[in-house]
Amino acid sequence: MHGILASDASTDVDTKVLVLYTGGTIGMLVGANQSFTPEPHFLVESLRAQTRFHDPLGDSLFSHASTAEGFRAWSHNSSGRSSPTESSSPPGATAIPPATGSHVPTLLVRSSRPIAPPPDRSAPPGQTLFRQHTSKKVSSDCYEMHIPSLVTPRALDAQGNWKRIRYAILEWEPLLDSSNMDMTGTVDVIATEIELNYHLFDAFVVLHGTDTMCYSSSALSFLLEDLGKTVILTGAQIPLAQLRNDAVDNFLGALWLAGYYIIPEVSLYFNHVLYRGNRCSKTSSFALNAFESPNFPALVNVGIDVVVNWSNVLRQTNLRKFHVHKAAAHFVSATLRLFPGITGDIVRAFLMPPIRGVVLETFGAGNAPQRQDLMTALRDACDRGVVIVAISQCTKGSVSDAYETGQTLLQSGVVPGGDMTPECALAKLAYLLSKSELSVQDVRSLVGKPLRGELTAASGDRPPTLTTAERVQDMLAQVVRISTNSFPNSGSRGHLPPITITVDQSGEHKPLDVTATWGSTASETVTTEAALAPFLIHLAAARDDVDAVTFCLEAEAAAERSETGRHAIAGGMVNCVDFASGRTPLHAAALNGSILCVNALLEAGALVHMRDSMDHSPLYYAARQGHEAVVDTLVKAGAHLGGSDIKGSFVALAVTKARRKGDVASLRVWRKAGAEIPQDEIN
Numbered sequence: 001m002h003g004i005l006a007s008d009a010s011t012d013v014d015t016k017v018l019v020l021y022t023g024g025t026i027g028m029l030v031g032a033n034q035s036f037t038p039e040p041h042f043l044v045e046s047l048r049a050q051t052r053f054h055d056p057l058g059d060s061l062f063s064h065a066s067t068a069e070g071f072r073a074w075s076h077n078s079s080g081r082s083s084p085t086e087s088s089s090p091p092g093a094t095a096i097p098p099a100t101g102s103h104v105p106t107l108l109v110r111s112s113r114p115i116a117p118p119p120d121r122s123a124p125p126g127q128t129l130f131r132q133h134t135s136k137k138v139s140s141d142c143y144e145m146h147i148p149s150l151v152t153p154r155a156l157d158a159q160g161n162w163k164r165i166r167y168a169i170l171e172w173e174p175l176l177d178s179s180n181m182d183m184t185g186t187v188d189v190i191a192t193e194i195e196l197n198y199h200l201f202d203a204f205v206v207l208h209g210t211d212t213m214c215y216s217s218s219a220l221s222f223l224l225e226d227l228g229k230t231v232i233l234t235g236a237q238i239p240l241a242q243l244r245n246d247a248v249d250n251f252l253g254a255l256w257l258a259g260y261y262i263i264p265e266v267s268l269y270f271n272h273v274l275y276r277g278n279r280c281s282k283t284s285s286f287a288l289n290a291f292e293s294p295n296f297p298a299l300v301n302v303g304i305d306v307v308v309n310w311s312n313v314l315r316q317t318n319l320r321k322f323h324v325h326k327a328a329a330h331f332v333s334a335t336l337r338l339f340p341g342i343t344g345d346i347v348r349a350f351l352m353p354p355i356r357g358v359v360l361e362t363f364g365a366g367n368a369p370q371r372q373d374l375m376t377a378l379r380d381a382c383d384r385g386v387v388i389v390a391i392s393q394c395t396k397g398s399v400s401d402a403y404e405t406g407q408t409l410l411q412s413g414v415v416p417g418g419d420m421t422p423e424c425a426l427a428k429l430a431y432l433l434s435k436s437e438l439s440v441q442d443v444r445s446l447v448g449k450p451l452r453g454e455l456t457a458a459s460g461d462r463p464p465t466l467t468t469a470e471r472v473q474d475m476l477a478q479v480v481r482i483s484t485n486s487f488p489n490s491g492s493r494g495h496l497p498p499i500t501i502t503v504d505q506s507g508e509h510k511p512l513d514v515t516a517t518w519g520s521t522a523s524e525t526v527t528t529e530a531a532l533a534p535f536l537i538h539l540a541a542a543r544d545d546v547d548a549v550t551f552c553l554e555a556e557a558a559a560e561r562s563e564t565g566r567h568a569i570a571g572g573m574v575n576c577v578d579f580a581s582g583r584t585p586l587h588a589a590a591l592n593g594s595i596l597c598v599n600a601l602l603e604a605g606a607l608v609h610m611r612d613s614m615d616h617s618p619l620y621y622a623a624r625q626g627h628e629a630v631v632d633t634l635v636k637a638g639a640h641l642g643g644s645d646i647k648g649s650f651v652a653l654a655v656t657k658a659r660r661k662g663d664v665a666s667l668r669v670w671r672k673a674g675a676e677i678p679q680d681e682i683n
Helices: 042-048 068-074 186-196 213-223 247-260 344-350 372-383 404-411 422-433 440-447 468-484 522-543 546-561 585-591 595-603 618-624 628-636 650-661 664-673
Strands: 014-023 028-030 036-038 106-111 136-139 142-148 162-176 203-207 230-234 266-270 273-276 300-302 306-308 333-337 357-362 387-392
Touching (some): 014 186, 014 247, 036 162, 042 162, 106 162, 142 162, 203 247, 213 230, 213 266, 247 266, 333 422, 344 372, 357 422, 372 387, 372 404, 387 422, 422 440, 522 546, 522 595, 585 595, 585 618, 585 628, 618 650, 618 664, 628 664, 650 664
Parallel strands (some): 014 162, 203 230, 230 266, 333 357, 357 387
Antiparallel strands (some): 106 142, 136 142, 266 273, 273 300
């Protein structure tokens, strides 16, 4: 059942989120010595008691406060709570049947190590401690357990659908202060836990101490290769147990973003801002806005509105399944900060074996003292294979060769690290050095190239920008061509039919020269393109017209290069949603068996885990329609069945029908998609 047990009676569409609780300030209590210390099981019990985080029956104030009528109905009786049978659901939501007895729905969770249940202790009268079941060993490095789930009140998602977030908290044992986190130890365990549960959950939130959170988020961004789901790290400066705290906002914000948005990269959420995880640093030990991303804009700003900067979100363009890189380079990389008067002997001693890589924090834009002993020590280390990466000690800016002192450093064999943060540079260097297939020269070459958006790439030559009239002309020509063409792929960019715009200042439609009155401003052009492009790319995907799909993606890139900025399309062109159905272009291509467009969309960063208004994935539609080649491609890209595909028994129904008809071909396609069908049924 992909994590949800059959005993879960809810028929609502739930987003499943796994919370990995490693420790940190967020769940600490005041200890005997009057200092904050981690307290096992407190966080889970505390969240369960808060109706903003936990509302399994949908009968809390938060589930009935979307309208005045709902609140009045909820507070009608003298107790302030209506009975389950009197409970009114938000408009469009499905009422949850009352729970039977004291049963708490559970989620299946996997772990790389056995997790013991909380110790037996007496609960206050009328309360039941929130316990997880004893883990069961299923393989040499995998344990399974059913953890009682928490479920949020219903809320509207970005498409206007009522949804809930159902989440389980896997608590570390023991809980760690962030200063005890190990980038090549504990972080590896976090990556492994995400890998074991990747197909069981839609997103992941990691609760972490703030002191080393940027080290962990940077390391995870590299270890989690070909990531297609949301992973968010968060924590708090003030514990949840304190009356005044930032823990509620940080955890609730991270949980909300993980449950309602697919942002397929490792990110860090703090003080209403979502940052790219390998682009930020902790800049304050006392402020609530403790983190900054000095050289890259935020991915999401959470205020009255949730503003997602989709043009900055990474798009996974490799057609490979998600996997975790586990061969971390232990104790072979380190950080050295230059200071006035540093000697060659200090540097030489620092660079002795087993050190294989060093992040060199230089002055300004990549400058260093020009003493011969220092340059010789650096050159000798580089000659014997040590990879030395130069970054700036400045919070903002990048290393460059603008100064002679910087050029001399690079001539010694030091590699420029661009505008990477120290935490990221160290994590990236350890990641690259741990890949046995890479030579020293390969590592030096990859250090300066963005692998996970961790540094700003050097700007290259930009293609010529079309005039506003030319851009709208091309867009309309594509719409006309593909709308009137019944045969996919019969047109080409080089042979578009001519088109005449009919616009008149008086309001009448008369034939006019396209350059005379159309789109006289760049902003009008961008607005027109943004209105036409989603229609065009969905139509192109359905018709398997790669030329038109490519045109739309290039138009978006051209708009981003223009003076007006970018298309105002949520999720980016490749993931734009049809609000009538909630489907993306990949849904349209999968439904219609458009294999050429499926490949083109995936290469452009289409998200395989997006679901439409019916909570169906592109893989489900491809399998339902029997498009075997599309199923093969989507599975290769990391797609899997889940959500209503499984929970709603849609896959089970399709498989049953195929068995009754003796349709071996359909059974084979469903088995490739991930349905549990014995091999002998398709032989």
